[in-house]
Amino acid sequence: MKSLDRKLAEVRANPNSRSFIIADAKDADMAFGVRAPGPRSYLARRGERPARFSPEVWQRDEFGYRNLPEFLDIIREVTHQGLVDIMLMSAYVTEQLAIKEGLFKNSAVTPAARANDTTDVWAARHGAYTREPSQPFRSAAIDHIQCGEIECDRTTDDFPGANLGLYSITFVNELDQDREALLWYKEFREEAERKKFRHFLEIFDPNVDSGVPPEKLGEFINDNILRTLAGVPEAGRPVFLKIVYHGPRAMEELAQYDPNLVVGILGGSAGTTYDAFKLIHDAQKYGARVALFGRKINNAEHQLAFIEMLRFITEGKISPEEAVRAYHGVLQAKNIRPQRPLADDLILTDQAMSYDGNARKRATVEVKNNPLATAPATPAAPAATAAPAPAATSSAEVSWPLLPSGKPDFDKMTGPQRVAYHADRLKRSLG
Helix, strand or coil, X not given: CCHHHHHHHHHHHCCCCCCCEEEEEECHHHCCHHHCCCECCCCCHHHCCCCCCCCCCCCCCCCCECCHHHHHHHHHHHHHHCCCCEEEECHHHHXXXXXXXXXXXXXXXXXXXXXXXXHHHCXXXXXXXXXXXXXXXXXXXXXXXXXXXCCCCCCCCCCCCCCEEEEEEECCCCHHHHHHHHHHHHHXXXXXXXXXXXXXXXXXXXXXCCCCCHHHHHHHHHHHHHHHHCCCCHHHCCCCEEECCCCHHHHHHHHCCCCCCCEEEECCCCCCHHHHHHHHHHHHHCCCCEEEECHHHHCCCCHHHHHHHHHHHHCCCCCHHHHHHHHXXXXXXXXXXXXXXXXXHCCCCCCECCCCCCCCECCCXXXXXXXXXXXXXXXXXXXXXXXXXXXXXXXXXXXXXXXXXXXXXXXXXXXXXXXHHHHHHHHHHCC
């Protein structure tokens, strides 16, 4: 069973489950073109090769983006790591890796493809498309995603490609355009149901001035989601949602409305490392059960270490602040220069939630004394004399409490000990 299916079953059966779904959104080639694979500062182990560009045309530091083969190498590496539950790709990349290569055949990771590309993701350099009200559009066909052909063999439900897709809607608070977007979604839903194609629904904030105040966008989005899905039976519903995190109140309002509705958050622009770690921590605390991070992962100095920190946070093993420090420890051990000094990377910034970075910022509202919020974890008791970690598995300078079995005792660890443990573990596991 894929980890996605197992976790979806767990969170629906047990509201208190800590099961959390992480998706790596590597579908940016449907938006950015050449820039989609991200900066060349991080390459997969197999992908380190010099770019072949004419010196009379390009300066040494001018061409800073990975090419597609390097991008595919990173997707392979993240998939083999096995810590994400979903790998979201374009239909073309899905064909290359899932259909032709069989990358996901024996993997717990579920392949998925972007099933539509509304105009607010047309982020071409020097283009103006993203500044216009979003219009519905679909490049990918369901059959192409499932089997790489215009018509799949439907005598079986086993398809070589992806059987999960992302469908995106951007409500702009304009009657004719929002109605048109919903008509396109209705047509897609009905086709997907006939072809037994699962989907998850992404709702972007308005990409133009909608007249809705920033602090009210969460309410506007929540009501549109619930109104849209009220006319859809289970057979046609998305398996989960992907939305902008508008703070605790909006998240809890939506997550607690219907226990069968699994809510996830999108990451937006890259920001600081603390932005990403704090976002996934807070969203989970207030009801999110899924996170889809694209640029936050793709622009990280070391994607595998970054993903492992996300997993530690969702498992409750480490705080966002501790994770930033541990992540920088890994970068230092691997001689990777961080994009920002540690002090700057621990700053929480206000990030744009659009593809081009020019749209409205994320509005977040803190809720004090919220009776619905999960009670804060009890501070760890001061550790007794910490047993030294075995020399075979860690450096001599590091120590932390151990259980009688020799495994680390997370309940008794102090913050610095957790940072030291996870940094040491990552240094060893990532080579």
